[in-house]
Each structure stands twice: as structure tokens, then as C-alpha cells.
Amino acid sequence: MAFSDKFTTDSVRAAWPPVLAGWNVRILLPVLLPVLLPTLLGAATYYASPSGADTNPGTYALPFRTVAGGIQAAGAGDTIVLQDGTYPADTPYGGGSATGWLVNIGKSGAPGLPITLKAEHKQKAVLDCGNTYNGPQTGCMGYFYMTPSPAYWVFQDLLFTRAYQIPLMLNSEGAAHDIVVQGCRFEEIGRHAENGVYGIAGVFANATQYNLTFDGNTFYNIGRTSSTYTMSNDHGLYLHSTNTTIVNNVFYGSIAGWGVQTAMGFSGLIANNTFADTRTEKPGQLMLWDPDGAVVVRNNIFYNPPGGEGVASYAFSAPSCLVDHNMVYGGTIGSVSGCSFSNNIQANPAFVDASGDFHLQPGSGAIGAGVPVSGVATDCDGAARPQSNGFDIGAFVFHPVQPPVVLAAAASSVTSVSRRVAPQPALPFRPYVPAIAAPVHAAAASGAAFPARANALPAWTRSAGPAGTSRMKVSQPAEM
Numbered sequence: 001m002a003f004s005d006k007f008t009t010d011s012v013r014a015a016w017p018p019v020l021a022g023w024n025v026r027i028l029l030p031v032l033l034p035v036l037l038p039t040l041l042g043a044a045t046y047y048a049s050p051s052g053a054d055t056n057p058g059t060y061a062l063p064f065r066t067v068a069g070g071i072q073a074a075g076a077g078d079t080i081v082l083q084d085g086t087y088p089a090d091t092p093y094g095g096g097s098a099t100g101w102l103v104n105i106g107k108s109g110a111p112g113l114p115i116t117l118k119a120e121h122k123q124k125a126v127l128d129c130g131n132t133y134n135g136p137q138t139g140c141m142g143y144f145y146m147t148p149s150p151a152y153w154v155f156q157d158l159l160f161t162r163a164y165q166i167p168l169m170l171n172s173e174g175a176a177h178d179i180v181v182q183g184c185r186f187e188e189i190g191r192h193a194e195n196g197v198y199g200i201a202g203v204f205a206n207a208t209q210y211n212l213t214f215d216g217n218t219f220y221n222i223g224r225t226s227s228t229y230t231m232s233n234d235h236g237l238y239l240h241s242t243n244t245t246i247v248n249n250v251f252y253g254s255i256a257g258w259g260v261q262t263a264m265g266f267s268g269l270i271a272n273n274t275f276a277d278t279r280t281e282k283p284g285q286l287m288l289w290d291p292d293g294a295v296v297v298r299n300n301i302f303y304n305p306p307g308g309e310g311v312a313s314y315a316f317s318a319p320s321c322l323v324d325h326n327m328v329y330g331g332t333i334g335s336v337s338g339c340s341f342s343n344n345i346q347a348n349p350a351f352v353d354a355s356g357d358f359h360l361q362p363g364s365g366a367i368g369a370g371v372p373v374s375g376v377a378t379d380c381d382g383a384a385r386p387q388s389n390g391f392d393i394g395a396f397v398f399h400p401v402q403p404p405v406v407l408a409a410a411a412s413s414v415t416s417v418s419r420r421v422a423p424q425p426a427l428p429f430r431p432y433v434p435a436i437a438a439p440v441h442a443a444a445a446s447g448a449a450f451p452a453r454a455n456a457l458p459a460w461t462r463s464a465g466p467a468g469t470s471r472m473k474v475s476q477p478a479e480m
Contacts (some may be wrong), residue, residue, distance in 0.1 A: 045080075101141055116153075152178045244266060251273065258286060271373045288318075295339075297323040299376075325371050327369060
């Protein structure tokens with residue numbers, strides 16, 4: 001059926017009759033069409049499996065073989081589900097290459113209709129670039145390069161591993177925006193010896209990118225194993241982006257630079273994350289670098305931070321910077337010129353296992369010590385915030401054990417029956433439902449609104465990247 005046959009005023013009125021009664025639908029059609037597309041067309045779901053074939057139709061029974069097969073088929077509002085298994089870096093798409101970035105993504109979803117790429121089972125779909133530890137490059141630099149200006153994407157529950165440089169690169173000349181990375185794991189990224197000046201990261205975003213959300217992800221073992229002077233260029237998140245939300249993430253293991261480094265032009269919220277990453281060169285687990293926009297750092301745990309301080313800075317300035325209600329164990333919160341510090345505490349978070357399980361145990365100093373954060377209604381597991389103890393600090397809420405419940409018995413021979421209610425298991429990971437309007441962060445609510453995207457970009461040294469793009473040469477100050 002042709003598009004013009006399907007989208008008639010009668011079909012629109014039939015799809016939404018109570019609302020459109022008495023209205024001139026022909027006049028309203030351009031406004032209503034984006035909202036009604038899922039009803040009229042039905043959002044499609046495509047499947048991929050390492051045992052599938054890209055000649056298949058992408059159904060559950062006959063899936064594509066590659067991630068690229070699903071991306072090529074999907075449109076606004078569609079979902080690509082990756083079945084369990086390892087997706088090797090052997091099929092470039094969109095101008096990508098097996099030794100550069102494998103898949104270039106240029107298409108976009110729409111407001112309220114993102115394209116979602118997700119694992120069928122959390123972190124069981126493995127996007128593997130195939131480079132070996134401390135070996136020469138044999139696989140891809142990264143899995144995805146967002147170019148030239150894609151928008152409205154959700155990456156959910158994926159596992160990125162063994163990229164040589166950056167598995168998810170947002171360095172397009174245009175503005176990539178409204179992109180959500182949720183529930184993913186980035187591990188063993190850039191694990192080789194190198195003296196190059198290009199930074200390594202789980203995700204990099206330049207200053208043209210905006211409205212980015214990182215929610216409930218894990219970053220583990222990121223960056224070079226040795227380098228003469230550039231290990232501090234390598235981070236879990238390396239972001240220039242504006243109106244950025246970084247919540248409920250965990251940074252741990254060996255991260256050569258910082259869990260998060262903000263860079264020139266960054267603005268956003270950094271809240272309810274758990275930092276337990278280790279490094280050897282310079283202090284801090286969060287780096288505020290260069291002139292930024294408004295920044296809020298709230299309800300984070302900094303566990304045994306290198307150099308004994310949670311938040312570090314270099315040449316930093318901002319129109320508004322709030323650092324409050326964070327917890328530090330094994331050090332202090334730090335001191336950043338131009339930031340307002342308040343209600344930060346030193347206490348033991350009492351993790352279940354500080355080497356990898358960062359849920360809270362009874363008696364944790366993080367329980368109930370935080371404050372509500374607008375838009376942060378769940379934790380890294382998808383459990384509701386707050387629980388009965390108030391708003392907890394860190395990526396995970398504490399689940400209190402329910403006391404025994406005594407039930408009255410009807411039979412005279414039984415005086416009482418005791419039943420212990422088991423602790424609630426972690427809730428299933430929630431799907432991301434994007435809002436059409438961008439959230440307003442706490443800094444904006446206090447009168448320090450995030451600035452519009454800067455027209456002037458930082459001075460970068462560039463080298464050839466995918467068509468219409470470039471790679472950015474990043475340089476971290478040698479001394480602090």
C-alpha cells in the first residue's frame with residue numbers, strides 16, 4: 001500500500017476518534033503524524049543472532065547475523081534485539097571498516113520514536129572488536145561511530161569489549177543528540193601499551209553533541225596498560241557534550257585516567273554514581289577540566305580515590321558548579337575553585353564486595369544520606385528511588401530485609417505461624433521511554449541555566465576519520 005493511500009484523513013480519524021471528533025484532521029495531520037506513526041504503522045522489532053544470516057527477514061525465528069543488518073532495516077520507533085552471543089567485528093557498514101570503526105550510524109529516530117538497539121538478555125549480546133590484551137591492533141578501533149548527525153537512539157543492555165580505542169564514538173562534525181546509553185557494560189577497552197596522544201574511552205563526545213544520557217552503565221578496565229606520558233588521557237566517559245545526564249553508573253577496576261572527565265563546553269548532571277576505579281598517575285576519580293557550563297555533582301560515592309580526593313580539576317571554571325551530598329571513603333571530596341561544596345560526608349559505604357558488587361549492606365553510610373534528584377527515579381538495577389530509608393547515595397539503593405510477619409491462625413491447635421518475607425530481588429531493567437521535552441537539571445532550576453551549545457569549538461588537531469568526519473587529538477595537561 002502506498003504511503004498516500006495509508007495516511008488519509010479517515011485513517012487518522014479512525015486511529016484516534018475521541019480526540020479528533022469535530023476537528024479538521026487535514027490541517028492537524030502534519031502535527032499529529034509523528035505521534036500517530038506507531039499506531040498507524042506499528043513499530044517493528046527486528047532480531048539478530050550470531051547464528052543468523054543477513055539474507056533473513058530479521059524475525060525472531062529467522063534473524064539477521066550482524067548488528068548492521070538490523071540497523072539497515074530499522075526506522076524511527078523500531079527496536080533491534082540482539083540475541084545472546086558474540087557479534088564479531090567482521091562486517092563493516094555505512095563506510096566503517098574492520099580496523100577502524102566497524103559501523104557508522106547516520107540515520108535517526110524521531111522525538112518520542114527513538115531507534116532502540118538492545119540485548120535480549122542484559123549484557124549477553126557481546127560487541128567484540130577482537131583485540132588482544134597488550135597486543136598489537138588486530139581488530140576494530142571501536143564498534144559504532146555516530147556520523148554525521150544522528151539523533152534519537154537508545155543503546156540498551158549491550159556489552160562492549162576489546163575495542164582498541166573507543167567503542168562508542170560521538171565525534172561527528174554535525175550534532176548527534178538525544179542519545180541514551182543505558183544498562184551497558186564497557187570492559188577491557190584500549191588495553192595495550194601505547195604513547196599516542198589520542199585518548200581512549202568507553203564513550204567520547206565532542207562539543208557539538210547534546211542531550212546525552214548515560215544511565216545504569218558499568219565501566220571496567222579502561223585505558224592503556226602503560227605509557228610514557230598519556231595514560232591520563234583515558235577515561236570511562238570523556239565528554240564535551242552539553243545538557244548531559246550521567247546517573248546510576250559504576251566505574252571500577254583499572255581506569256587509566258578518570259571514571260568521568262568533563263572537557264571544554266560540558267554541562268550537565270553527575271549524580272548517584274559509584275566510583276571505585278583505581279589509577280596511579282594523578283588524584284581523583286572525577287576530573288573537571290577546562291571551562292565548562294553549569295555542573296552538578298551530587299549523591300555520588302567515591303571509594304578509595306587515588307591521591308585521596310574524589311573530585312579533581314584542571315583549569316576549570318563554570319558559571320555554576322554544585323558539589324553536594326557526596327560520600328568519600330578513604331579520602332576527602334577534594335577542592336575545586338569556583339564550585340560550591342556542601343553536605344559531603346566521609347563514611348564507609350559497606351559494599352557487599354568492594355571488588356565488584358557495589359550494592360549496600362545494612363549499616364552503610366550511604367543509606368538515606370542523599371537528596372532527591374529530579375528525573376532520577378530508579379537505581380542501576382531499575383529499583384525505585386527512594387526506598388523506605390530515604391534517598392540513598394551511590395548507584396544502588398539499599399533493600400531493607402522485611403521483619404517476620406506473624407499471622408493469626410484459625411485452628412485452636414495452632415497459636416501462631418511465622419513467615420519471613422525474603423528480600424525483594426532486583427527489579428527487571430526498565431525500558432527507556434524518552435520524554436519529548438529535555439529535562440531541567442537542578443543547576444538550571446536554581447537559576448544557573450545550562451548554556452546553549454557553543455558556536456565556537458575547542459581547537460583540536462584532526463586526522464582523517466570516516467567520510468565527513470575526523471578524529472580528535474586530545475591532550476591532557478602533563479602536570480596538575
